[in-house]
Amino acid sequence: MDNKNIKNAKDIKKGKSKKFIVFEGIDGSGKSTQAKMLADRINAILDYEPTNSEVGKLIRKGLSEGCFEKETLALLFAGDRVEHCKELEKRLEKNHIICDRYVYSSMVYQNTQGIDMKYICDINKYARVPDIVVLLDLNPELSMLRVNDRTGNNEIFEKIEFQKIIREKYLEIFEKIEFENMFRPPIYIKIDANKGILKLHEEIFNLIKEHI
Ligand SMILES: Nc1ncnc2c1ncn2[C@@H]1O[C@H](COP(=O)(O)OP(=O)(O)O)[C@@H](O)[C@H]1O
Ligand SMILES: Cc1cn([C@H]2C[C@H](O)[C@@H](COP(=O)(O)OP(=O)(O)O)O2)c(=O)[nH]c1=O
Structure with a gap:
């Protein structure tokens, strides 16, 4: 498919192996919704970060209570990812895996908080590079309207x-x-997420199906 927002498509071996697909984007851009819909459609396992491991639970506590230094959070996200990646290879032998947020969230959020990009990459160096990254791009004013509709703090x-x-x-x-560095994926797709849930899903599915 000729889409200027798909990069590096030549490198991926369609149908040869199960794929590790990552969704990224700002809070409320629709990652969880779209990751789940795609997982259901292509029969993939759905993962997310922070995970539900003990480290992931600590991170969520830290995020809601604001009780960790930014340096500590960066290390916790990287540690949670190490635990997540431990079994990834084995699980990918049998299933596609879709993950809601991954190392790119650390590159974006922790760097914005003032952590050096090289340091973020170093502490994440054991993270597996995904086959496909989907970036859901949305104006924060729209995403915040969506998030404020959600229940919870x-x-x-x-x-x-x-x-x-x-x-x-x-x-x-x-x-x-x-993206030119060690975490550059074979395929990355940027999508305008300002559209209805079903329309967005169809668009994502049509782009992904070319590569799995
Ligand atoms: N395309 C969309 N249009 C309108 N609302 C949406 C859309 N996608 C998701 N939502 C709603 O917006 C909120 C945030 O979506 P969610 O998938 O949780 O985003 P994220 O995982 O990126 O934070 C949820 O209430 C969800 O139902
Ligand atoms: C995975 C990851 C998430 N985060 C942040 C982004 C989110 O604000 C927060 C929780 O993630 P998440 O629950 O996915 O948030 P949302 O559903 O609102 O998008 O953790 C980081 O700062 N670094 C990371 O490496």
Whole structure:
């Protein structure tokens, strides 16, 4: 498919192996919704980060209570990812795996909080590079409207000005800079997420099915 937002498609071996697919985007961009719909459609296992491991639970506590230094959070996210990646290879022998957030979230959020990008990459160096990354791009004013419709407390990151910076950082790493580094995936797809849930799902499925 001729889509200017798909990069590096030549490198992927369609149908040869199960794929590790990652969804990224600002809070409320629709990652969880779309990751689940795609997982159901292609019969994939659905993962997410922070995970539900003990480290992941600690992270969620830290996010809601604001009780960790940013340096500590960066290390906890990396540690949670090490645990997540431990069994990934084995699980990929049998199933596609879709993950809601991954190392790119650390590159964007922890860097925005002031942690050096090289350090973030170093502490995440054992993270497996995904086959496909889907970036859901959305104006934070729209995403925050969606999030405020959700029940539960807003976490510390769910502030509109912060989300604007996060969106820009995603676009920046996606367009050129850090995606050129060790975590550059064979395929990455940027999608305008400002459309209905079903329409967005069809668009994502049509782009992904070319490669799995
Ligand atoms: N395309 C969409 N249009 C309108 N609302 C949406 C859309 N996708 C998701 N939502 C709603 O917005 C909220 C945030 O979606 P969610 O998938 O949890 O986002 P994320 O995982 O990126 O934070 C949820 O209430 C969800 O039902
Ligand atoms: C995976 C990851 C998430 N985060 C942040 C982003 C989110 O604000 C928060 C919780 O993730 P998540 O529950 O996926 O948030 P949402 O559904 O609102 O998108 O953790 C990081 O800062 N670094 C990371 O490496």
